[in-house]
Amino acid sequence: MRVPVAWLRSYCDPGTSAEEIADALTMAGDKLERLYRTGVGDVSRFLTGRVLRVDRHPDADRLTVCRVDVGRPEPQTIVCGAPNVAAGQTVAVALPGAVMPDGTELREAKLRGVASSGMILAEDEVGIGEDHFGILVLPGDLPVGAPLAEHLPIADEALELEITPNRPDLMGVYGVARDLHAVTAAPLAEDPTARDAEPAGDDRAEDHVSIEIDPEICLRFTARVFDDVRIGPSPLWLKQRLVAAGQRPISNVVDITNYVMLATAQPLHAFDLDEVRGSRIVVRRAGEGETMTTLDDVQRTFDPEAALVCDAEGPSGIAGIMGGQISEVSSRTTRVLMEAATWVGPNIMRTSRTLGLRTEASARFEKQLHPEQAMAAQRLAARLMVELCGARMLPGTVDVYPNPLPPRVVSLRIERMEKLLGEHVEPERVDGILERLGFAPRREDGRIAVTVPPWRDSDVQREADLIEEVARVHGLDKLPTTMPSREQAVGRLTASQRLRRRVEDLLRDRGLDECITYSFTSPAAIERLRLGETPLLRLGNPLSEELSVMRPLLLPGLLDAARHNAAHGRPDVRLFESAHVYSPALPLDGAGPGSPGGASPARERHHLAVLLTEAAPGGWRSDPRPADFFAARSLLEATMEVAGLDWRVEESGRPFLHPGRAASVAAGGREIGWIGELHPLVGREWDARDPIAAFELDVDAVVELTSDRIEAYSDVTSFPAVLQDIAVVVAEDVPAARVEDIVRAGGGDLLGELRVFDVYRGEQVGQGRKSLALRLEFRAPDRTLTDDEVAERRAAIERELAGIGGRLRA
Amino acid sequence: MPDLQQLRAEAEAAIGAAERASELEDLRVRYLGRKSELTQTLRSIGELPPEQRGPVGKQANEVRRALEALLGRRTAELEAAELDRRLAEDRVDITLPGDPPLPAGHLHLVSQIRRRMEDIFLGLGFSVVEGPEVEYEYYNFTALNHPPEHPARLPQDTFYLAERVLLRTHTSPMQIRAMELQQPPIYIVVPGRVYRPDTPDATHVPMFHQLEGLAVDEDITLADLQGCLLQFARQMFGEDTKVRLRPGYFPFTEPSVEVDVSCFRCGGSGFVADERCPTCKGEGWIEILGSGMVDPNVLDYVAANGYDNERVQGFAWGMGIERIAMLVYEVPDLRMLFENDLRLLDQFGAGP
Numbered sequence A: 001m002r003v004p005v006a007w008l009r010s011y012c013d014p015g016t017s018a019e020e021i022a023d024a025l026t027m028a029g030d031k032l033e034r035l036y037r038t039g040v041g042d043v044s045r046f047l048t049g050r051v052l053r054v055d056r057h058p059d060a061d062r063l064t065v066c067r068v069d070v071g072r073p074e075p076q077t078i079v080c081g082a083p084n085v086a087a088g089q090t091v092a093v094a095l096p097g098a099v100m101p102d103g104t105e106l107r108e109a110k111l112r113g114v115a116s117s118g119m120i121l122a123e124d125e126v127g128i129g130e131d132h133f134g135i136l137v138l139p140g141d142l143p144v145g146a147p148l149a150e151h152l153p154i155a156d157e158a159l160e161l162e163i164t165p166n167r168p169d170l171m172g173v174y175g176v177a178r179d180l181h182a183v184t185a186a187p188l189a190e191d192p193t194a195r196d197a198e199p200a201g202d203d204r205a206e207d208h209v210s211i212e213i214d215p216e217i218c219l220r221f222t223a224r225v226f227d228d229v230r231i232g233p234s235p236l237w238l239k240q241r242l243v244a245a246g247q248r249p250i251s252n253v254v255d256i257t258n259y260v261m262l263a264t265a266q267p268l269h270a271f272d273l274d275e276v277r278g279s280r281i282v283v284r285r286a287g288e289g290e291t292m293t294t295l296d297d298v299q300r301t302f303d304p305e306a307a308l309v310c311d312a313e314g315p316s317g318i319a320g321i322m323g324g325q326i327s328e329v330s331s332r333t334t335r336v337l338m339e340a341a342t343w344v345g346p347n348i349m350r351t352s353r354t355l356g357l358r359t360e361a362s363a364r365f366e367k368q369l370h371p372e373q374a375m376a377a378q379r380l381a382a383r384l385m386v387e388l389c390g391a392r393m394l395p396g397t398v399d400v401y402p403n404p405l406p407p408r409v410v411s412l413r414i415e416r417m418e419k420l421l422g423e424h425v426e427p428e429r430v431d432g433i434l435e436r437l438g439f440a441p442r443r444e445d446g447r448i449a450v451t452v453p454p455w456r457d458s459d460v461q462r463e464a465d466l467i468e469e470v471a472r473v474h475g476l477d478k479l480p481t482t483m484p485s486r487e488q489a490v491g492r493l494t495a496s497q498r499l500r501r502r503v504e505d506l507l508r509d510r511g512l513d514e515c516i517t518y519s520f521t522s523p524a525a526i527e528r529l530r531l532g533e534t535p536l537l538r539l540g541n542p543l544s545e546e547l548s549v550m551r552p553l554l555l556p557g558l559l560d561a562a563r564h565n566a567a568h569g570r571p572d573v574r575l576f577e578s579a580h581v582y583s584p585a586l587p588l589d590g591a592g593p594g595s596p597g598g599a600s601p602a603r604e605r606h607h608l609a610v611l612l613t614e615a616a617p618g619g620w621r622s623d624p625r626p627a628d629f630f631a632a633r634s635l636l637e638a639t640m641e642v643a644g645l646d647w648r649v650e651e652s653g654r655p656f657l658h659p660g661r662a663a664s665v666a667a668g669g670r671e672i673g674w675i676g677e678l679h680p681l682v683g684r685e686w687d688a689r690d691p692i693a694a695f696e697l698d699v700d701a702v703v704e705l706t707s708d709r710i711e712a713y714s715d716v717t718s719f720p721a722v723l724q725d726i727a728v729v730v731a732e733d734v735p736a737a738r739v740e741d742i743v744r745a746g747g748g749d750l751l752g753e754l755r756v757f758d759v760y761r762g763e764q765v766g767q768g769r770k771s772l773a774l775r776l777e778f779r780a781p782d783r784t785l786t787d788d789e790v791a792e793r794r795a796a797i798e799r800e801l802a803g804i805g806g807r808l809r810a
Numbered sequence B: 001m002p003d004l005q006q007l008r009a010e011a012e013a014a015i016g017a018a019e020r021a022s023e024l025e026d027l028r029v030r031y032l033g034r035k036s037e038l039t040q041t042l043r044s045i046g047e048l049p050p051e052q053r054g055p056v057g058k059q060a061n062e063v064r065r066a067l068e069a070l071l072g073r074r075t076a077e078l079e080a081a082e083l084d085r086r087l088a089e090d091r092v093d094i095t096l097p098g099d100p101p102l103p104a105g106h107l108h109l110v111s112q113i114r115r116r117m118e119d120i121f122l123g124l125g126f127s128v129v130e131g132p133e134v135e136y137e138y139y140n141f142t143a144l145n146h147p148p149e150h151p152a153r154l155p156q157d158t159f160y161l162a163e164r165v166l167l168r169t170h171t172s173p174m175q176i177r178a179m180e181l182q183q184p185p186i187y188i189v190v191p192g193r194v195y196r197p198d199t200p201d202a203t204h205v206p207m208f209h210q211l212e213g214l215a216v217d218e219d220i221t222l223a224d225l226q227g228c229l230l231q232f233a234r235q236m237f238g239e240d241t242k243v244r245l246r247p248g249y250f251p252f253t254e255p256s257v258e259v260d261v262s263c264f265r266c267g268g269s270g271f272v273a274d275e276r277c278p279t280c281k282g283e284g285w286i287e288i289l290g291s292g293m294v295d296p297n298v299l300d301y302v303a304a305n306g307y308d309n310e311r312v313q314g315f316a317w318g319m320g321i322e323r324i325a326m327l328v329y330e331v332p333d334l335r336m337l338f339e340n341d342l343r344l345l346d347q348f349g350a351g352p
């Protein structure tokens, strides 16, 4: 909402600068977005002048050379192109150095050989109108050489305010003035809608038009009739207010509708009554596919939710949004039907959105105006019609208002207000604030019965709403600063949050960079991972196909990030992401309107994914470590160590992984993730070179599995451990984990730590076999183990190994 | 009977001239070994007349100790020289770079800011809770007092997956979920991803992060909200930071307030070195979040779990984590935060 400051001051002038006014309004909740200057720059270069003589330009038919008295010893010579310039006129003159509204500076110039020092101005050149056809001729009784700004509003300021959806009243200058009055207590001028025009004549409005409405879409429809209307330009003061507010002046009748809307927030529409077919107005819903050409010369098609204003033969306007070309006011118009109606806000908003057509009118109606505002606007419009168009107002108003709304009374408890704000406000001050805002407070014991004015009805309906009014006008800056007593508040992280932080820190400290990638991905990316069969959650209204499904795993986001960095000179990356993944759970369309009782519509799990294109960088004496399976596994092991979870890998492929270098991560009898090197063909889809190693874990599952884990002391210091290295020869296809299991079975309770530390293949172990070196740690909590006890275990391990065709190597 | 003094002089000269450990070993065998003259002399002392045994034995032992000591000294000297030579050969070009360290990793900027915020509010007695991103319309809008016709519900402003199922547009649905689960008092913050169908540009992306706050108790006031957010702002932006509440409008708070902090770049003056401050655009204040007292209608939706709006009251806020990250780190374009360009992410420490 653009509010011209001079216009605002005409209703409420705190006597402060525009900036201070803006600050006061901002702190009352009417936030300043921008302060504009409108009209000309430095006003001192603009003067009144009198044209002394007008001669034809020697070398240009359309130009004249004028001698203009601007109160200086010598008259100015000014070359002028306007056809209406004549000797004896009082005119507006800009002198060289003047800054015009468009920002250009006027200079001494030669026009076709004649020096011109200044300019005789047209309306648009001083920002008070749009007329550029001829110069502005001022009343003859003005003094010559006087500052123009004293007689014409050639420079103004305007406040661009951000209006919240609950304040349609601020979409009118007088509404803003009322808020300014409330916060500054500067006097407020009489409401411009307070007084009405005098009707004349014997025939009544209802003799000339009949009106029918659909009360579901129209709360009130008022119409007044004017005849003897003389269409013409509006006076300068009105044009200037419109221009300063960002509206284009058109003709007096149209300008009046716009002016009243800007002043009061209530839009109006003027019909040429002689063009209203059948002298009848019908407000109804559109038929499916019904069309109409609107004032902007666009043919529009409607759905049955749209509300139309029609005459006897068809639509003449979209209710509350834009009029049609039929019955538009023109220069030939003599009889005007003035409409001020109240529409159903949500309906206007819906149609406006559907049509993609947002207008000054729809922006106001969609916030829900009150039916009383329609009649108020009629009164101001009527006075202007009579004053500016010489019109006669017929007696009577056609007023279709089937369900009049009674005034709303809301109760405010002082005690409750103080309890909510944490601040004491004197009841007298509360009364004063509410009165200045237009509310009618009446003190009852301990509470105030407050009658809400119509223009605030949609916003103020409850005690909390009144408390907000008092708080914002009283001043939030006066609020004390306190802390909640919070006797029972203890801040803490959940086990899951603590684990995630530790794991994320671990990966960071091992040189990984955290990524945050979009939760959406494309079905094509899922196809490229060869997961085309995966059930996906699909958006109904995605921004693009690229962002149309919720990702079922984190991997594609990290691949995208790796590709982005490779394309920008960083092919070697170590990345991780910690975020949700999504898959369908319940049938989505089963949602009812009430509380789902804590249920979630989709299956969401918190995952952690790691992706390496290099394990460690090389230097002048070492090669880079490639991002292979074991580089990833080392990080996975560290992660699981932090989680404190017993886990294992199990041979299991994934379609997007290298078939020989892929595994499932399992714990507690369930699969909780995967690890592997990317399949080279999949990597190629992301322009990546081999190898790429990755893993992805269901962190929620890790948390679930560790939630009941109890960590307790075990005695490892009282008695020494016995360390033994053994070499186990087994067939090549026996996995190390199997050997570990067998060794553990043989080692029994006395076997503690166990780790494979070398793998050997060669002549000494024979073709098709390998030797695994294992370090075993034997210990007992209650005694020092004897050599015999350890030898016994070793023998048991050897027996167990025989079962899988393995043997101990000496 | 050899001349022991001459033997000693001869041996001392030979040991002093030796240049290798192996030569010393040979000399030890020659002068002190089993077959050496000295050993032989000591062994044959018994054959001497009794009056000579004492003096000869004494002298022979003296020579033996002297030679042993000299050999030991000389061995140590040679070993030290040997080591010096070897170390000299081990000399390296100390100007070559060290082994490449595993580069320092980084938490994402958004995570760094999120954790700082969480930690501040943990210290103020708030717990951190999280919830689903695929959400019911009920939790995202209805129970947050958005009337059925509220424009935020339209598909222009909300991603839908099905009728009444959407991607949450704010972290606020967790207000309701948390209050359904926990009776008052409740003090929580809710970090998380939120979604809006905005075509990406410098200030819009379809996915971003918020941190929601909610405190409901018997005596929580708007003044308490100001106190909490002042504490937050001072820890987040600096001890001198001031907080300003301005009236605002949100469907699920009443009264609603917008919260500004004094600009941490220009100190609220609006100017940095005579230029208009780029962070606050010369205003001296920066809007950082929307807030207010929980609307009684919202409490009505969870009244069955002890949230009687005549008995309990509270405040709530929601703030954009990216917005704060952009302000604090002067990142010019929101989209950059989701490209995961390491040239950007590596600029900003390892995080808290």
Ligand SMILES: [Zn+2]
Pocket: B263, B264, B265, B266, B267, B268, B269, B270, B271, B277, B278, B279, B280, B281, B282, B283, B284, B285
């Ligand atoms: Zn600043």
